[in-house]
Amino acid sequence: MLDFIFLIGGIALIIFSANWLVNGASALAKKYGVSDLVIGLTIVAFGTSAPELTVNVFAALEGSTDIAIGNVLGSNIANILLIVGVSAVIFPLTIKRNTTWKEIPLSLLAAIVLGFLANDVVIDGADESLLSRIDGLVLICFFAIFMFYTADMAKNSPEILLDDEIVPKPIWKCLLLIVGGLLGLYFGGDFMVDAAVNIANRFGMSEKLIGVTIIALGTSVPELATSVVAAMKKNTDIAIGNIVGSNIFNIFFILGLTSIIEPLPFAANMNFDILWVIFASLVLFLSTLLFGKGRVGRKEGIIFIVFYVAYILISIFR
Numbered sequence: 001m002l003d004f005i006f007l008i009g010g011i012a013l014i015i016f017s018a019n020w021l022v023n024g025a026s027a028l029a030k031k032y033g034v035s036d037l038v039i040g041l042t043i044v045a046f047g048t049s050a051p052e053l054t055v056n057v058f059a060a061l062e063g064s065t066d067i068a069i070g071n072v073l074g075s076n077i078a079n080i081l082l083i084v085g086v087s088a089v090i091f092p093l094t095i096k097r098n099t100t101w102k103e104i105p106l107s108l109l110a111a112i113v114l115g116f117l118a119n120d121v122v123i124d125g126a127d128e129s130l131l132s133r134i135d136g137l138v139l140i141c142f143f144a145i146f147m148f149y150t151a152d153m154a155k156n157s158p159e160i161l162l163d164d165e166i167v168p169k170p171i172w173k174c175l176l177l178i179v180g181g182l183l184g185l186y187f188g189g190d191f192m193v194d195a196a197v198n199i200a201n202r203f204g205m206s207e208k209l210i211g212v213t214i215i216a217l218g219t220s221v222p223e224l225a226t227s228v229v230a231a232m233k234k235n236t237d238i239a240i241g242n243i244v245g246s247n248i249f250n251i252f253f254i255l256g257l258t259s260i261i262e263p264l265p266f267a268a269n270m271n272f273d274i275l276w277v278i279f280a281s282l283v284l285f286l287s288t289l290l291f292g293k294g295r296v297g298r299k300e301g302i303i304f305i306v307f308y309v310a311y312i313l314i315s316i317f318r
Contacts, residue, residue: 003195003202010192011218014051017184018222022047024177027169048226048242049249051219054189056254059211060262064197068264069118069131070211071219072255073273076111076247077212078220080280081308084243086224087231088301093240095288095295098153103244104288106146108281110251113142115274118266129266131259139256146248192218212273212315240296247281272318276311283307 025047046053052075059068087093095104117135120126169177196210226242258264287300296304 003198006191006195007199007214007218010188010190010195011051011215011221013184013188014054014192014219015221017181017188018047018050018054019181020177020184021050021181024169024174024181028171028174028178031168031171031174048222048246049254050185051222052250053254053257054185055192055215055219056258057261058189058193060258060264062193062197064193064207065262065264066206066208066267066270067193067196067211067215068258069255069266069270070208070273071215072250073270073277074212074216075220075223076107076250076277077273077280077311078216078308079223079243079247080284081304081311082217083220083224083227084240084284084296085301085304085308087227087240088296088304089298090228090231091234092298092301093231093296095240099240099244100285100288102149103241103248104281104285106149107244107247108278108285110142110248111274111277111281113139114251114255115271115278118270118274120266121268129268131255131264131266133260133263136256136259136263139252140260143249143252143256146252150245208267208270208273209315213312247277269318273315280307 052071055071056068059065059071084093116123117138118129118131120129122129192215196215197207199205199214200207200210223242223246227240230242255264283304284296287296287304
């Protein structure tokens, strides 16, 4: 019971701490004249993925690599099938042409590239599959391309980057938020990973299953909150852009950085989850291109949710 309390508490602490860090760093940057565009592309983008990054770094350093990889794959699946599904049920999501033809295919490419890099045994006949530091650098290079594309696109429409206006704060308050946020991320990540490993051992569950379900859902709470609120406000650009951008960020940046810090052994059964990420990306692409004609409606949203429930059930029984 105590492990579940630490797990839930760790998730909550990470989410609140990421928010403190973003608020403090954004206000400090604004105070020194940094543009909203730069803040949105760096601090805010990092903040929404801070939960996944924190969990991955702790999991990798503690040798729980299945949690690290499972967290990213499970989060990406939840982002599309669950969060897009729920958001579309609340209000149909209209998707811009750029998102359909550039950003969604890029998120699909991210999953395919990860599949290639992580399957040394299948492709090269190596003794084991590993996301090495070189693989991490390759992923970071893809991330740099994505950031260049995002910056170029944002120059033409910088107003969509930030949902709330940034108000400068006193320096002491900014530093307090930043330090508190960093400490919260550290202790939250430590509590969460330790509790997840203990739960897996106690109930005979694999660390991978914990990673793709409980931890993935927990670290996806910021994306869920952002997209649901955006859908309720009928800001569909934010709802869908938040999800697609997060999926690209998760694979290229978070897995890239994690494997540079600590190479990640890749178990063959993870290919099942990579295939689900690819499937989810294809379903999103086809639903906007063929069935939804530029949007994800309520019917498609319900189908997405059904697919997610199917994925969770199959993962459990496997």
